[in-house]
Amino acid sequence: MFGIVRPCTHRLGERFKTEWMAHLCGLCLALRGDHGQFARIVTNYDGLLVSVLTEAQSGPDPRARRTAGPCPLRGMRTAAVAKGEGARLAAAVSLVLASAKVRDHVADRDGLLARAPIAAAARKVARGWDRAGARTGASLGFDTAVLVDAVDRQGGIEALAGIGTSVLVVTEPTETATAAAFAHTAVLAGRPGNAAPLAEAGRYFGRLAHLLDAVEDQRADAAAGAWNPLTATGTSLTEARRLCDDALRGIRPALREVEFVDAGLVHRLLVHELRTSVDRAFGTTACGHTGGHAAVNSGGGFGPAPQGYDAPGAGNPYGGGNPYAPGTPYAPGGPGTPPPMGPGGPGGGGGGGGLPPQRPRRGLLAGCAVAVGLFCTCQICCTEHEGPWSRQKRDPWCDGCDCCDGCDCCDSCGDGCCCCPCDGC
Secondary structure, three states: OOOOOOOOHHHHHHHHHHHHHHHHHHHHHHHHHHHOHHHHHHOOOOOHHHHHHHHHHHOOOHHHEEEEEEEHHHOOEEEEEEOOHHHHHHHHHHHHHHHHHHHHHHHHOOHHHHOHHHHHHHHHHHHHHHHHHHHHHHHOOOOOHHHHHHHHHHHHHHHHOOOOOOHHHHHHHHHHHHHHHHHHHHHHOOOHHHHHHHHHHHHHHHHHHHHHHHHHHHHHHHHHOOOOHHHHHOOOHHHHHHHHHHHHHHHHHHHHOOOOOEOHHHHHHHHHHHHHHHHHHOOOOOOOOOHHHHHHHOOOOOOOOOOOOOOOOOOOHHHOEOOOOOOOOOOOOOOOOOOOOOOOOOOOOOOOOOOOOOOOOOOHHHHHHHHHHHHHOOHHHHOOEEOOOOOOEEOOHHHOOOOOOOOOHHHHHOOOOOOOOOOOO
16 A cells, blocks of 8 residues: 555544545455456555545435445455445556556666566556556546656656756646546536636645655665655755645645535545644654554554544534535534443443453464464454454554544544644634
8 A cells, every 4th residue: 555645543533434445445446347456456545535535526425335345454344335436537547656656666676676577577567557547537538648748757857857956846747647636526526616626736735745755765765876856956854844834735725615515534634634644754743542552542443433523412514514615614613522421331330331351362373373364364454453362452554543642632623633733623
């Protein structure tokens, strides 16, 4: 998995976690359905934003979901997943951009790609992904040539960039490609008036994606002698952070101009989680759900929503509608106070409560067998699972939880996010 928007499932809450997983699995299955099993390797966290934006504009529709069979990445559980044009557009965009990433690695002679036979095979795969993405895009009225052109221009721009060149010159092709993909979601949703503000949001998102990738890779690129936009243009981390913060501020007013039916998940990903991605890349945030504290507070990577987050009567702005509509506040005015702990509630007495009996630990050999199964099915990386020996619930290794913990803002804004950047929080 790759992408800059990697939300923490502890912070998403039950509703948004379910929706996010529906789009992620929908993208994966759209890739398989249109392009075969191997294409699923390009499933990425940022590509699903295309599917999320399409659905947010057209509104929830039971026909836009289908039940997918058991999958190791979901702990062998079935799930309702997104289907339709949004998921297919996300698949087309993911294929073309993954193709660009492969070609970039070939050009840099990274790892095994330094060997001519492997590089030739990788280029062949990349060309196949380009053609496949173009076919799917054409069936949806989207010309992927704008993406391919952006990729082709990137190399020339990087070759000419040097100390003193604005790093925004280097990020322009990524901005253009992302703007085109975001804007086409308005066409699929039947809301052409949304295309311009979505293109603006897409440009800022593309800028962030390029800059954050450069920040995260700068040290490794320096060690490997690889080209990095920040190093090549002499852009300091302070300046890169300023540009990222400017992009964050630009996305919100652009989204306000978009007519959404239900913008809850869009707002969560492109406002809250994107800010967290910036903090994570620059090392200015830490996870509040790691180690033993996580097991106590969350019960696993797909634990319950924070108390007061989506509770009845909490005034939650994400229950439906468009939080960007004129006059609509981003956060409720009153506190999102959690319900009292009553008899029979969590930790409450009366009515036969109490903790369930602990299951016995597995022995050495049995635990090893379970560990092998967890590794081979990817459950240890991608879904909540039992510890092979302890049998306690564990978070997925790739959960990437980096949410805040222990501040009063969670209760006061009712949004479930301690570091809520919304007005009025």
